Amino acid sequence: MELTTKGRYAVMALADLAANGRADRSVPIADIAGRQGLSQSYLEQLFARLRRAGLVRAVRGPGGGYRLARDPGAISVSAVVAAVDEEIRVTACQKGDALGCQGRSSRCITHDLWAELTVHIDQFLTSITLADIVADAVRGRAAAMAAGPSSVQGDSGRCVTAGRLRAHGMGGVHAT
């Protein structure tokens, strides 16, 4: 798994764009870089990819800049990260082997684990949009999903049975 600053920066930039731009107003990269404290040249590279992925549209010339291609509520964090973090490295488990895990017979014991983790993470990132970030509606979201996804929406159909979630202190996975 590989989620680097590229992904973080991209989300920050698009969230900024969602907050400080409208459908009619373009925001220049320099402004975003300034507000978010990021390198302008670096951001340019990221926006190039975001554009190729169809998430933003560019307007050149004076008064130009970028604007979101869709509604902020229709752009998931998952999509943003995917646009920027290219290589879908389904890394072979046994690196000497060309087919690796896919090789059916010698599928390594932890294969399912990482596959499931990928799904789990993607479910989360897909469930959050730029609109959510701008609206500051993200805190507590993980707990909400764990309690049952229905509670994320409103709170019909409660479903709180604890299940088997050992406590244990979160370690090994780092963010921010």
Add this chain to the structure above:
Amino acid sequence: MELTTKGRYAVMALADLAANGRADRSVPIADIAGRQGLSQSYLEQLFARLRRAGLVRAVRGPGGGYRLARDPGAISVSAVVAAVDEEIRVTACQKGDALGCQGRSSRCITHDLWAELTVHIDQFLTSITLADIVADAVRGRAAAMAAGPSSVQGDSGRCVTAGRLRAHGMGGVHAT
């Protein structure tokens, strides 16, 4: 976030240990490295950390090796990864700044997002133990949690309302 091969290898090794060893039998690193196709010297480093974290106990001399310190069902993947993937880099968002995100006033927009993601991932990794891996009881686990954690255990208290999960194709987050 940073989940590298170190974490993968560690889990593979401990799962192997859970499968091929008992409370009375020690398994030498060489055996594990051989079965899992990993570098022995590299594994040694990982086991050093696993031991310091209290997850395994070492027995030296001929007939020695490693054995799990606890029951396989009492060791979560989260614990393993945490033991091996050291640096708790709560990386400052604005790298020039010493306090970064914590600095209350200038907390960057995406702070909550990554914090929640960390929680979300950890919930998953904490819910899975070595015993689960050995028993091959991991497939479909993410979907199960999304449907409501209660369904992971058995299937009392169903709770299936879809919630807001846009489809979208998983991208950007890679595993093996």
Add this chain to the structure above:
DNA sequence: CAATTCTTGACCGCATTTGTCGGGAATAGT
């Protein structure tokens, strides 16, 4: 004492990430 096996620390090459730089191409205003 000799064979195992863990224990530790130093070391290194390489790929990837994280940028920088400079020039070029569209566009708007004058």
Add this chain to the structure above:
DNA sequence: ACTATTCCCGACAAATGCGGTCAAGAATTG
């Protein structure tokens, strides 16, 4: 047309740290 603005693109540089090796040493068994 000229100029200022802004996106666009490719090459290049630096740093980080991952993945892995090597060698020496300390327990333990027989």
